[in-house]
Amino acid sequence: MKFFIDTANLDQIREAMDLGILDGVTTNPSLMAKEGIHGDERIRQHYVDICNIVDGDVSAEVIATDFEGMIREGEALASLHPQIVVKVPVIREGIKAIRYLSDKGIRTNCTLVFSAGQAILAAKAGATYVSPFIGRLDDISSEGVELVAQIVDIYRYYDFDTQVLAASIRHTMHIIQCAEAGADVVTCPLAPILGLLKHPLTDIGLEKFLADHGKK
């Protein structure tokens, strides 16, 4: 199971790298804006900065929604750094763009996926990753993790190469549930990742071991 961090914040990316468990980064236009990164030049430089911090894949999202615009942006993003994976929304033109980019050897992450049908099309088009958004489904009283499990089952049945990247993770339990569902990758903010470490019995046990070690 791969761990990506879902942020454009360089300090948090460094912190996750420092932990030694980071396999990549996902970003989106909202995460870029949250860090105050605006304008094409500045955004592209920020992707390069992220690639220079991490060893793994870095998702960079296209803004265009037409086929020509998507492939133009996708090729430009992919040329920035070998670690870039082009993030494309699962709309009609997006599926065509994923097919085109995939045929050119450019890796893609099919984003904004909310149904098994969308995930099937992403895999058929040759996406490297498919990103079901589990938190946003939970927000509307749907079961986000169930979608992850459903996509994993379908992909296994047909032996699709597309990796299931569980996105829109809101809390630590989502990570455990995605692991149980067989997600290939989880992408989440730093806090839910650090939440995996927490257990009161670990703290109590460590405190006792240290106290006993100090006894004569």
Ligand code: E4P
């Ligand atoms: C990552 O690829 C997604 O863009 C991100 O996980 C969306 O998360 P959100 O639903 O918390 O905005």
